[in-house]
Structure formats: C-alpha cells, structure tokens
Amino acid sequence: MKNLKYCLSGLALSVAASVSQAAEVEVLHYLTSSGEAAAINVLKEYLGESGHTWKDFAVAGGGGESAMTVLKSRAISGNPPAAAQIKGLDIQEWGDLGFLTDLDGVATAGKWDTLLPPVVSNVxxxxxxxxxVPVNVHRVNWLWANPEPFRKAGLGIPTTWEQFLEVAPKLKEAGVIPLAHGGQAWQDATLFEAVALGVGGPEFYSKAFVDHDEATLKGAEMINVFKTFKKLRDFIDPNASGRDWNIATSMVINGEAAMQIMGDWAKGEFTAAGKKPGVDYVCLAAPDTSGTFTFNIDSFAMFALSDDDASKAQGKLAELVMDPAFQETFNLNKGSIPARMGMNRAPFDSCALASMDAFEASSASGTLVPSMAHGLATTSQVQGAIYDVVTNFFNSDTSAEDAVETLARSVKAAQL
Structure with a gap:
C-alpha cells in the first residue's frame, strides 16, 4: 500500500499524508443547477485532494424524483452507488430494506452527536x-423578491397573504409577473405548504402533514388553505408548466417576475449571478410565516459496499462532509446554512444569518416544522399522495371542499 500525499488546501485536517489505497466513490445526486453545481464541486475537489476519486452520477430534476427512480433500479440490481442524496424518512425506508451501512465509527471519531442539533442527527x-451525513439545513418558507418592480409600482413587498393578494394584481397591471413558479408537482407542493403554514400556523401544519390527523386534513382550516392556494394561480404566467425551479428564480433575478416562494437553494442562483442581498434582491419569510421555520436537510446516505477500500473511501467522504471548511464553503454556494453547530458566522450574508437566527428561535419556541414537500415530514408514499391532490387541484376547477375530502382519503390510503 503506497503513501499518498494529501493536498489539503482549504481543509483544516491534521494529517498531511495517510496510508490508504485510493478508491473511487460513486455519488448519486440531483444537485445540477448552477448554484448547486458550484456547491457540490467543492466536495468533489476535497475528496480528490484526499487521494480518492469522485465518480459523478448526477440525475437532473430539482425534486429528486428521477434520481430516486434510478437509485431504486441500481439498488435492486445489486449495484448501488457508494452514496446517494436521500432525505428525511426515505432514509428510514432504505434502512428497513437493509441497504445502508453503519457510519458510527466515523461519527464517533468526529463527535457528530455534539456537533449536530438533535432535529438533524435524528434524521x-x-x-x-x-x-x-448532513450537508446543510435549508429553510423552505422563503419569499425572494426583486425590489425594482415594487419601487417602480410604488408598492411594498408583502409579508402577509392578505397583502400579497392586494399587491399581486397591481404588479400584474404594471406588466410584471407577480409570482415566478414552475409547474412541477414538487414546486406546487412547496408553494402549498407555505400557504398552509401561513394560513393555519405551525400546530395546524404539524397535525396535517406530520400526524396526518384526518379531522385536520378535511377541516374548515384546510379548506381555507386550498382556497388561498388557488388564488395564487392567477398571478403565475401561463408558461409555467414544466418549468424548472432555477429558471423561475432567474425570472426574479432579471426582473421579469417580482417574487418567488422557494427554499433557500434559490439564493445560490442569486449568488451565482453576482447579486447581493438587500441590494439586488430581498429575502423574507413567506407570507404570514415569520417566526416559523420549515426545514429541509440535504444529506448523503451511505450504501453497504463489498470492497474494503471503497468502504474506506466512503468513510472519508462522510468525514469530509462534516468538516467545518466544507460546511462553510458548500453552504455559501448553496444558499443554505451549515448542519454543523458552532460555525463561524462571519462569512455568511444577511439572508443566511436570518436563517440561522430563525432556526435557533424556532427550535426553542416549538415552531420548527419539517417540510412535507421535501420529504422531511412524511413517507414518500404519503408525500406522493399529497402531491397528486395538490397539483391536480391547482390545475383544475376542483372545489376546495372536494379537494380536502380527496386529500384525507388519499393520505389514509397511502398509509396502509
């Protein structure tokens, strides 16, 4: 076994060389937008500097549905990648199937239990x-706005749904698309859960999307959520169908649209475009959700491998993900905040600092809720059922009353 000289630029690692056989680490992910690609390239470089080879297996699609289809095919055929971008309760499902490997050796050495908040480590x-291993924490309930259309129209950026519904028609009259959106099921669900959190509040949200309480799913408050959600359809352009989320973000960047409701991965697109928060764009909590935090965690689940050298390289990847230098650089590019606690806050911009503060405050107040749209609140089966009801309602003449009845039935059936 030969000695490998490690190039450690940017990493605060204590050992400059190690006795280890170089190995290839295949990583399946769907981090393919410009901001996401810049973020994931950091990890590729760090793994290469450690002496191992990153084999990229990128599957485009912001919600990850295509990537999960490919992963299932690979795993069932007995040829899983070393690591795959998997989130939330899907990690538990893969664990139940016996595909995942034990990272406790790496975690104990790295003191992960002391570095990760329980809401992250439990997942x-x-x-x-x-x-x-987690790479970040995303806040999903963000509103991104280009201030220029508001200035031209003499309008304020809305902080409540009531204000949004007052401002949006005036923006439309001024020739600006009020709300940039992509007509994909996961984007519809992202918008829907922001409405649900704002209209119903965190307790209602948790009863509906975490506990799946039938009375809540088909109650009067949920009807109100669906009615508010449908009103937003009038403020989305007719070409939204099939549009990727980052294309919608670019509409806000270039002033074609005034606002977008999307997780803070959208900020990575503003960053990649050279835009500055508070100057070129504004980040605010989605209407009526100030003081709450819908979280999404990007993570890499590690699959059991038969080759010892590949397993060691896989462990190195997990170690690098938790390194503070990577956590900082990745999240500066991605737009999210580090999963690791105790990080230096100085390099982060005002939007990231607001997210960090909101995460801590929501954790303390009990208003921290997992994202349904992004797989943290429920299983993929229940999530898929909600997706279908939400997107069908948004794009049809179905009444809110009928939609909630269908929602309750669909969620119940998906749990069987």
Whole structure:
C-alpha cells in the first residue's frame, strides 16, 4: 500500500499524508443547477485532494424524483452507488430494506452527536446508528423578491397573504409577473405548504402533514388553505408548466417576475449571478410565516459496499462532509446554512444569518416544522399522495371542499 500525499488546501485536517489505497466513490445526486453545481464541486475537489476519486452520477430534476427512480433500479440490481442524496424518512425506508451501512465509527471519531442539533442527527440515524451525513439545513418558507418592480409600482413587498393578494394584481397591471413558479408537482407542493403554514400556523401544519390527523386534513382550516392556494394561480404566467425551479428564480433575478416562494437553494442562483442581498434582491419569510421555520436537510446516505477500500473511501467522504471548511464553503454556494453547530458566522450574508437566527428561535419556541414537500415530514408514499391532490387541484376547477375530502382519503390510503 503506497503513501499518498494529501493536498489539503482549504481543509483544516491534521494529517498531511495517510496510508490508504485510493478508491473511487460513486455519488448519486440531483444537485445540477448552477448554484448547486458550484456547491457540490467543492466536495468533489476535497475528496480528490484526499487521494480518492469522485465518480459523478448526477440525475437532473430539482425534486429528486428521477434520481430516486434510478437509485431504486441500481439498488435492486445489486449495484448501488457508494452514496446517494436521500432525505428525511426515505432514509428510514432504505434502512428497513437493509441497504445502508453503519457510519458510527466515523461519527464517533468526529463527535457528530455534539456537533449536530438533535432535529438533524435524528434524521441521519437508522436504528440508533448513523447511516447518513448532513450537508446543510435549508429553510423552505422563503419569499425572494426583486425590489425594482415594487419601487417602480410604488408598492411594498408583502409579508402577509392578505397583502400579497392586494399587491399581486397591481404588479400584474404594471406588466410584471407577480409570482415566478414552475409547474412541477414538487414546486406546487412547496408553494402549498407555505400557504398552509401561513394560513393555519405551525400546530395546524404539524397535525396535517406530520400526524396526518384526518379531522385536520378535511377541516374548515384546510379548506381555507386550498382556497388561498388557488388564488395564487392567477398571478403565475401561463408558461409555467414544466418549468424548472432555477429558471423561475432567474425570472426574479432579471426582473421579469417580482417574487418567488422557494427554499433557500434559490439564493445560490442569486449568488451565482453576482447579486447581493438587500441590494439586488430581498429575502423574507413567506407570507404570514415569520417566526416559523420549515426545514429541509440535504444529506448523503451511505450504501453497504463489498470492497474494503471503497468502504474506506466512503468513510472519508462522510468525514469530509462534516468538516467545518466544507460546511462553510458548500453552504455559501448553496444558499443554505451549515448542519454543523458552532460555525463561524462571519462569512455568511444577511439572508443566511436570518436563517440561522430563525432556526435557533424556532427550535426553542416549538415552531420548527419539517417540510412535507421535501420529504422531511412524511413517507414518500404519503408525500406522493399529497402531491397528486395538490397539483391536480391547482390545475383544475376542483372545489376546495372536494379537494380536502380527496386529500384525507388519499393520505389514509397511502398509509396502509
């Protein structure tokens, strides 16, 4: 086994060389937008500097549905990648199937339990053992706005749904698309959960999307959520069908649209375009959701491998993901905040700092809720059922009353 000289630029690692056989690490992910690609390239470089080779397996599609279809095919055929971008309860499902490997050795050495808040570490574990490593925490309930259309129209950026419904028609009259959106099921669900959190509040949200309480799913408050959600359709342009989320973000960047409701991965697109928060764009909590935080965690689950050298390289990847230098650089590019606690806040911009403060405050107040649209609140089966109801309602003449009845039935059936 030969000695490998490690190039450690940017990483605060204590050892400059290691006795280890170089190995290839295949990573399946769907981080393919410009901001996401810049973020994931950091990890590729760090793994290469450690002496191992990153084999990229990128599957385009912002919600990850296509990537999960490919992953299932690979895993069932007995040829899973070393690591895959998997989130939330899907990690538990893969653990139940016996595909994931135990990372407790790496986690104990790295003191992950002391570095990760419980809301994050609990998601990374299966049967009490680490099987995945988090790269970040996303706040999903953000509103991104280009201030120029508002200035031209003499309007304020809305902070409530009532204000939004007052401002949006005036923006439309001024020739600006009020709300940039992509007509894809996961984007419809992202918008829907922001409405649900704002209209119903965090307790209502948790009863509906975490507990799946039938009375809540088909109650009067949910009817109100669906009615508010449908009103937003009038403020989205007719070409939204099939549009990727980052294309919608670019509409806000260039002033074609005034606002977008999207997780903070959207900020990575503003950053990649050279835009500055508070100058070229504004980040605010989605209407009526100030003081709450809908979280999404990007993570890499590690699959059991038969080759010892590949397993060691896989462990190195997990170690690098938790390194503070990577956590900082990745999240500066991605637009999210580090999963690791105790990070230096100085390099982060005002939007990231607001997200960090909101995460801590929501954790303390009990208003921190997992994202349904992004797989943190429920299983993929229940999530898919909600997707279908929400997107069908948004694009049809179905009444809110009928929609909530269908929602309750669909969620119940998906749990069987």
């Amino acid at each position: 990374m574990k299966y049967d009490g053992k680490y099987v995945a």
